Amino acid sequence: MENEVVSKNFIEQIIEEDIKEGHCETVRTRFPPEPNGYLHIGHAKSILLNYGLAKEYGGKFHMRFDDTNPTKEKVEFVESIKEDIKWLGADWEDRLFFASDYFEQMYEAAVKLIKKGKAYVSDLNAEQIREYRGTLTEPGREDPGTSRSIEENLTLFNNMKEGKYEDGAMVLRARIDMASPNINMRDPILYRVAHMTHHNTGDKWCIYPMYDFAHPIEDAIEGITHSVCTLEFEDHRPLYDWVVRELEYENPPKQIEFAKLYLTNVVTGKRYIKKLVEENIVDGWDDPRLVSIAALRRRGFTPESIQRFVELCGVSKANSSVDYAMLEYCIREDLKLKRPRMMAVLNPIKLIIDNYPEGEVEYLDAANNLENEELGSRKIPFCRELYIEREDFMEEPPRKYFRLFPGNEVRLMHAYFVKCESFVKDEEGNVTEVHCTYDPETKAGSGFTGRKVKGTIHWAPAPYAKKCEVRLYENLVDEEKGVYNKEDGSLNLNPDSLSILKDCYIEPALAEAEPYDSFQFVRQGFFCVDSKDSSSDALVFNRIVSLKSSYKLPTQNQ
RNA sequence: UGGCCCAUCGCCAAACGGUAAGGCAACGGACUCUGACUCCGUCAUUUCAAGGUUCGAAUCCUUGUGGGCCAGCCA
Numbered sequence: 001m002e003n004e005v006v007s008k009n010f011i012e013q014i015i016e017e018d019i020k021e022g023h024c025e026t027v028r029t030r031f032p033p034e035p036n037g038y039l040h041i042g043h044a045k046s047i048l049l050n051y052g053l054a055k056e057y058g059g060k061f062h063m064r065f066d067d068t069n070p071t072k073e074k075v076e077f078v079e080s081i082k083e084d085i086k087w088l089g090a091d092w093e094d095r096l097f098f099a100s101d102y103f104e105q106m107y108e109a110a111v112k113l114i115k116k117g118k119a120y121v122s123d124l125n126a127e128q129i130r131e132y133r134g135t136l137t138e139p140g141r142e143d144p145g146t147s148r149s150i151e152e153n154l155t156l157f158n159n160m161k162e163g164k165y166e167d168g169a170m171v172l173r174a175r176i177d178m179a180s181p182n183i184n185m186r187d188p189i190l191y192r193v194a195h196m197t198h199h200n201t202g203d204k205w206c207i208y209p210m211y212d213f214a215h216p217i218e219d220a221i222e223g224i225t226h227s228v229c230t231l232e233f234e235d236h237r238p239l240y241d242w243v244v245r246e247l248e249y250e251n252p253p254k255q256i257e258f259a260k261l262y263l264t265n266v267v268t269g270k271r272y273i274k275k276l277v278e279e280n281i282v283d284g285w286d287d288p289r290l291v292s293i294a295a296l297r298r299r300g301f302t303p304e305s306i307q308r309f310v311e312l313c314g315v316s317k318a319n320s321s322v323d324y325a326m327l328e329y330c331i332r333e334d335l336k337l338k339r340p341r342m343m344a345v346l347n348p349i350k351l352i353i354d355n356y357p358e359g360e361v362e363y364l365d366a367a368n369n370l371e372n373e374e375l376g377s378r379k380i381p382f383c384r385e386l387y388i389e390r391e392d393f394m395e396e397p398p399r400k401y402f403r404l405f406p407g408n409e410v411r412l413m414h415a416y417f418v419k420c421e422s423f424v425k426d427e428e429g430n431v432t433e434v435h436c437t438y439d440p441e442t443k444a445g446s447g448f449t450g451r452k453v454k455g456t457i458h459w460a461p462a463p464y465a466k467k468c469e470v471r472l473y474e475n476l477v478d479e480e481k482g483v484y485n486k487e488d489g490s491l492n493l494n495p496d497s498l499s500i501l502k503d504c505y506i507e508p509a510l511a512e513a514e515p516y517d518s519f520q521f522v523r524q525g526f527f528c529v530d531s532k533d534s535s536s537d538a539l540v541f542n543r544i545v546s547l548k549s550s551y552k553l554p555t556q557n558q
Numbered sequence: 559u560g561g562c563c564c565a566u567c568g569c570c571a572a573a574c575g576g577u578a579a580g581g582c583a584a585c586g587g588a589c590u591c592u593g594a595c596u597c598c599g600u601c602a603u604u605u606c607a608a609g610g611u612u613c614g615a616a617u618c619c620u621u622g623u624g625g626g627c628c629a630g631c632c633a
Contacts, residue, residue: 006572006580007571007572007573007579007580008572009571009572013574032633033633034632034633036632036633066633068632068633069632069633071632072632072633125631126630126631129630129631130629130630133629134560134629135560135629136559136560136561136628136629137559137560137561138560139560140629167631168631170631171631180561181560181561181562182560182561182562182628183560183561183628183629184628184629186629189630189631191631192631193631194631208631210630210631210632210633211632211633212633215633231563231564231626231627232626232627232628232633233627233633234562234563234627234628235561235562235563235627235628236628237562238562257563259564259626264569312570312571312581312582313570313571313581314570314571314572314581315571316564316570316571317563317564318563318564318565318570318571318626319563319564319565319625319626319627320569320570320571321569321570322569322570322582323568323569323570323582323583325569325582325583326569326570326581326582326583328582329581329582329583330582332594332595336594336595337595341592341594370591370592370595371595371596400593402593403593411591412591413591413592414591415591444591445591453591454593455593456590456591456592456593457592458592520592520594522592522594523592523593523594524592525594547592547593547594547595548593548594548595549593549594550593550594551593552593
């Protein structure tokens with residue numbers, strides 16, 4: 001790991017060049033979300049990228065809410081966003097900012113532009129503005145407002161601020177180039193009127209700056225050196241640079257764009273998730289099948305696993321979609337050595353050891369994680385009646401089936417070898433009991449080497465095991481058909497995305513598990529106590545991820 | 559059909575004119591008290607295509623092709 005050669009991504013290369021050439025001594029980056037929704041895995045990339053860059057170059061990372069449009073923003077979201085970013089491990093220390101704290105400076109900046117003849121008030125309505133803007137292939141036309149004098153513009157803009165106009169009646173526009181092939185440069189709107197209470201500034205303002213005007217100012221005020229954003233803002237860079245230049249900032253920030261993170265077979269669109277929530281297809285924005293930060297946390301993902309994932313994905317300008325398997329790899333990798341490996345029987349069937357004395361119990365020693373001694377050990381009661389996984393017994397086994405079947409011997413993990421002698425079926429032909437004999441000489445830890453078995457299965461002691469609920473998850477959407485329906489754009493939902501198993505048995509040591517605690521359930525995967533629906537007397541576990549398996553039951557193959 | 563951006567293995571992604579890293583996935587095999595882990599091995603004679611420049615091109619140029627973004631008083 002220490003010797004891992006990690007090649008620099010293109011942003012690091014730009015930064016190193018900038019430092020080398022003396023454009024800056026160190027870096028200052030920021031994550032600037034609008035508080036209008038919940039964060040998801042895609043935002044994690046941006047957060048961790050910006051935070052990581054600051055750390056890597058000994059710089060500072062800022063948290064900044066880009067709250068310039070009160071019609072879309074809510075405090076509820078600023079709180080959830082802060083919580084998610086903290087959880088992810090991006091520490092902004094005392095550098096928490098709000099774009100709205102700079103409204104005064106932005107207003108003054110606008111006045112400055114007017115005085116330079118670089119901005120004017122327009123009384124065109126929204127529809128007219130659109131008409132005048134032209135199209136992708138035709139240039140726009142001059143706004144009649146351009147003929148106003150500086151004094152008149154100053155007065156009008158002040159009137160806008162004073163609340164003398166209705167929403168939409170007037171806007172402030174930059175004077176750039178109505179014929180530019182880049183539509184963002186066709187006299188973009190700088191300020192609009194919105195009589196609306198802002199979550200931070202209340203009713204102090206009734207004019208609000210547009211993103212394109214506000215963002216470069218925010219960056220410049222905070223001394224951001226590299227303003228990292230996603231690809232769709234590439235066309236805005238000339239405008240970003242124009243604002244910074246016209247306002248004559250001394251250390252102009254540099255905007256750099258990278259490609260967003262997309263995951264395969266995952267739903268991130270706000271509209272879609274909203275619909276899923278409303279139709280009760282998912283259990284809120286933190287449903288474990290979603291990839292919002294809150295959902296990943298609830299599912300049992302760790303910040304470390306997400307950090308690693310983002311790191312592994314890399315940063316480039318190519319639009320791409322990362323395989324979900326990569327995320328699974330990262331969480332398995334993170335939990336592998338950190339978590340106890342316990343036994344849980346998800347789909348139980350009784351196993352009776354006929355030659356084990358009735359009523360007797362012995363407490364077996366079991367290491368919690370054979371690959372990490374620091375995790376210690378626990379005792380597991382062992383007795384005559386156990387539960388084993390229904391899948392681990394077959395009356396007529398296929399080839400290469402190493403588990404229990406009549407006449408076959410397997411190891412009960414942490415316990416003894418048992419040999420299947422017989423089984424019992426009900427009237428419908430379902431196996432209800434498997435009967436075995438055990439060999440006392442084969443006790444775990446005894447050093448027995450007399451013979452070997454091919455299979456080791458897990459179990460839970462019937463009288464001592466605790467019943468619980470386990471939820472298994474698959475992709476929310478159909479992997480075969482693709483995420484979206486080609487006809488109407490709706491989601492191709494996977495009907496099996498959630499399976500609830502209510503009749504599961506866990507070994508007694510697991511009874512004390514608290515919300516967010518996670519474990520490996522041996523041979524099954526990693527599981528986490530659900531933070532929403534679990535209680536101490538009715539535990540609910542979420543499967544975070546299954547273990548990899550090179551064996552498929554033949555029945556599953558068809 | 560205006561402008562900007564992108565194209566390297568199934569999926570990410572390096573390579574910066576000197577002869578295609580790495581990870582995920584997959585597939586063999588060894589090991590195994592998890593059919594897990596670990597280990598060992600396989601996996602791009604070729605970089606969207608065609609031309610050109612060069613002793614030498616994934617890298618530079620040209621022309622195509624494919625994909626993304628832009629016509630909010632959203633960010």
